[in-house]
Amino acid sequence: RKHTIAVIPGDGIGKEVMPEGMRVLERAAALFGFEIEQKWHDFACCDYYARHGRMMPENWKEEIGRPDAIFFGAVGWPDTVPDHVSLWGSLLQFRREYDQYVNLRPVRLMPGVPCPLAGREPGDIDFWVVRENTEGEYSSVGGIMFPNTEREVVIQETVMTRIGVDRVLRYAFDLAQKRERKHLTSATKSNGIAITMPYWDQRVEAIGAEYPDVTHDKYHIDILTAQFVLNPDRFDVVVGSNLFGDILSDLGPACTGTIGVAPSGNINPEGTHPSLFEPVHGSAPDIAGQGIANPVGQIWSAAMMLEHLGEAEAAAAIMRAVEQVLATPSARTRDLKGAAGTEDCGKAIAEALG
Amino acid sequence: RKHTIAVIPGDGIGKEVMPEGMRVLERAAALFGFEIEQKWHDFACCDYYARHGRMMPENWKEEIGRPDAIFFGAVGWPDTVPDHVSLWGSLLQFRREYDQYVNLRPVRLMPGVPCPLAGREPGDIDFWVVRENTEGEYSSVGGIMFPNTEREVVIQETVMTRIGVDRVLRYAFDLAQKRERKHLTSATKSNGIAITMPYWDQRVEAIGAEYPDVTHDKYHIDILTAQFVLNPDRFDVVVGSNLFGDILSDLGPACTGTIGVAPSGNINPEGTHPSLFEPVHGSAPDIAGQGIANPVGQIWSAAMMLEHLGEAEAAAAIMRAVEQVLATPSARTRDLKGAAGTEDCGKAIAEALG
Numbered sequence A, B: 001r002k003h004t005i006a007v008i009p010g011d012g013i014g015k016e017v018m019p020e021g022m023r024v025l026e027r028a029a030a031l032f033g034f035e036i037e038q039k040w041h042d043f044a045c046c047d048y049y050a051r052h053g054r055m056m057p058e059n060w061k062e063e064i065g066r067p068d069a070i071f072f073g074a075v076g077w078p079d080t081v082p083d084h085v086s087l088w089g090s091l092l093q094f095r096r097e098y099d100q101y102v103n104l105r106p107v108r109l110m111p112g113v114p115c116p117l118a119g120r121e122p123g124d125i126d127f128w129v130v131r132e133n134t135e136g137e138y139s140s141v142g143g144i145m146f147p148n149t150e151r152e153v154v155i156q157e158t159v160m161t162r163i164g165v166d167r168v169l170r171y172a173f174d175l176a177q178k179r180e181r182k183h184l185t186s187a188t189k190s191n192g193i194a195i196t197m198p199y200w201d202q203r204v205e206a207i208g209a210e211y212p213d214v215t216h217d218k219y220h221i222d223i224l225t226a227q228f229v230l231n232p233d234r235f236d237v238v239v240g241s242n243l244f245g246d247i248l249s250d251l252g253p254a255c256t257g258t259i260g261v262a263p264s265g266n267i268n269p270e271g272t273h274p275s276l277f278e279p280v281h282g283s284a285p286d287i288a289g290q291g292i293a294n295p296v297g298q299i300w301s302a303a304m305m306l307e308h309l310g311e312a313e314a315a316a317a318i319m320r321a322v323e324q325v326l327a328t329p330s331a332r333t334r335d336l337k338g339a340a341g342t343e344d345c346g347k348a349i350a351e352a353l354g
C-alpha cells in the first residue's frame, strides 16, 4: 500500500514539529508495511509569501496534485502577514476548495497532561467535536452602509444550506452510531438566533429520525460551554455549526488541558478531494526556533490521518506510543513539565512504536 | 428616598426566590433609610399566558408605568409555551423596547461555592462580562429560499451599528476605568467572521483611544473560552457582542461554580427607560414547587439593582451578608451541599444584614 502525502510545515513551530510527525509516520510505515510518498511545499508566511506576496501560487491545485492527504503544520506570522490574510490564503482556502466539510477533533483526557478541571482522571472524558467547516457564520457576504458616519450599519450574512447542514449531521450521526454510547449532542441557539438556528434544530430532528439507534439532545451554546466545564463526561459526539464548532473544539481541548497536543482533521468524507490533518495549536511565534515545541499534536494528527487512509492498526499503535511517552515525565516537553526537546520527544514516540 | 420597583416573579422557581429577594430588599430599605414602592405583575407562562395566550397585555408599557427598575425572577415553562415564544414575548422584549443595551454579569469566586476548576480560591477570580444586549447576532432579519427542497438556503443577518457598538464599548471602558487593574478584553472572531468582527475590532481601537489610562487586548472567541478555563485570573472587564457576551456570561459563572447564584443586570445606562435585574438561572421546572431553590441569585440581583439606584451602601451590605451566609454550611441550600430551604436561606441573609 502506498499513500501520497502533501506536506506543508508552515511557519514557526510548524517547521519544528513536522519533522517529528514525519519521523513517526515513516516508522509506522516500516513497521506496518505501507509506503509514504511525500512532497513538501513551502506555502507559509515566512517562505512563499515572503518571496511572492501571496500564500500560495495561483496554480496551487496543480502544484499539490492529487495526494491522498495533506499533512499540515501551522501557518501564521502576524508580524509580517495579518492573520486573516494568511488564513484565508491557505488553511481556510483548503477547507472550502477541497470541500473539507467536516472538522473533527477529539476531546480526551490524556495521561501526563494536567487537567484544569478539579477531580478528573484519564478515561473520564472522551468525546468528539464535529464541526461544519465550509459555510454558516464564516461567510464573506455582507457589507457596510454609511461608512465612517454616525449612521454606519454593518451587515453580515450567516448562510446555511440544506446540503451543507445535512451532510455534516449525517457524518456526526454515523460517528455516534459507531461508538458505544451512541449519543449525539447538537449545539444550538434557537432561543435567540431566530432563523438559522431553528432551521439547524429542524434538520437535526430530520436526520436523527434516520438513526433510531442513536439518542440525541441539544443545548444552547451558552449553557453548552458551561456543561463542557461542569459535566464533560456527559458527551459522546457533539455537533455544531462552523462558529459553534470552532468554539467548542477549542474549549473542549482546554478543559482537558490538551490544547497543546490535540489534533484535528479537515475531512472530505467522500474522498473526492484530499483531507487535511493539522495540530490544533498555531505557529507560536513566542517559542519558535528554540526546539522546545511539543510535537504530540502533529504526531496525533498523523494517527488521525492514517486512520482516515485505512491504516487503523498503525494509527492505534501510534496512539499507544503517544500515551506511553506522555506518561513518562522525562520524555515530555517543557509545557508538560518535562525537559525533553521537540526532537527527543518525537524520537521517544517513534521508538515506543516498536 | 423612594424607589418604585416593578416585580415580575415569572414561572417555576422564579416565584419561590422572588419573595426572598423582596425580603432582603425591604430589610435593606429599613436599615438604610429608603422606601421601596412595589407593583407585582403576573407576566408568566403559567399565569398571564395561561389565561390570555400571550406573555403580556398589549398595553404592557402602560401597565408597568415608569418604575425606577424592574426586578425579574425567571420566565419559561417549555411544556406549555415554547421558549422562543416566552422569551421574545417578555425578557427579550424588555431588553429591546427599554433599550437595555448593556447586559452586565459578575464572574466571581465566592466562599462556599465549589469551583470546578482545580486549585482556585475565593479572591482569585473577579471580573465583569459586559454584553451588547440589543443587536448583533440576535436579529430576526433573514429568511428561507427554496423551502422544503434540496436547494433550501437559509440566511440570517448579523446587524451591528456604530451607535450600538460604540455605546456598549464606552460603558465597558468606563467600567474598566473605575477598577483597579483598568484592563479591558474584547471578544472577537475577526480571523473567520470577516465583516462584522473586523468592524468590532476597529471600534474597540477607536473608543479605546479615548481611554489612554485603560489597557486593552483582544482574543478570538474560541481561544477566549479556553482562557476562561485556563487563566480566569487574567481578566478584569470582558466585552463582547450579543452572542459572544451571552456565551461568556454563562461560561464565566460556570467556571466559578456560580451559575446557580449569579445575578445579571439589563441596563439602560442613561435612565431613559427602566433597567431590569434578574438571576442568571432560569425557572428550573425540575425543582420547582419544592421550596429548595437557591435564592442567592435573586438576592445578589437585588444588590446590583440597589447599586444602580444609587444605594451603594445597602448594596455592599447585602453582598457582605450573602458572603457570610454562603460561608455557613448550615445556611446553604442543597445545591451547595447544605440543608436549608429557599426561605431559610433568604431569612438568614436578611438577618445577617443586621
Ligand SMILES: CC(C)[C@H](C(=O)O)[C@@H](O)C(=O)O
Pocket (backbone or CB within 6 Å): A191, A192, A222, B087, B092, B246
Ligand atoms: C434565554 C435566552 C434567550 C437568553 C439570551 O440568550 O439572551 C439567556 O441565555 C440570557 O443570557 O439571558
Ligand SMILES: CC(C)[C@H](C(=O)O)[C@@H](O)C(=O)O
Pocket (backbone or CB within 6 Å): A087, A092, A246, B191, B192, B222
Ligand atoms: C485560525 C482560524 C480562522 C481557525 C478557525 O476559526 O476556523 C481556527 O480557529 C481553527 O479552529 O482552525
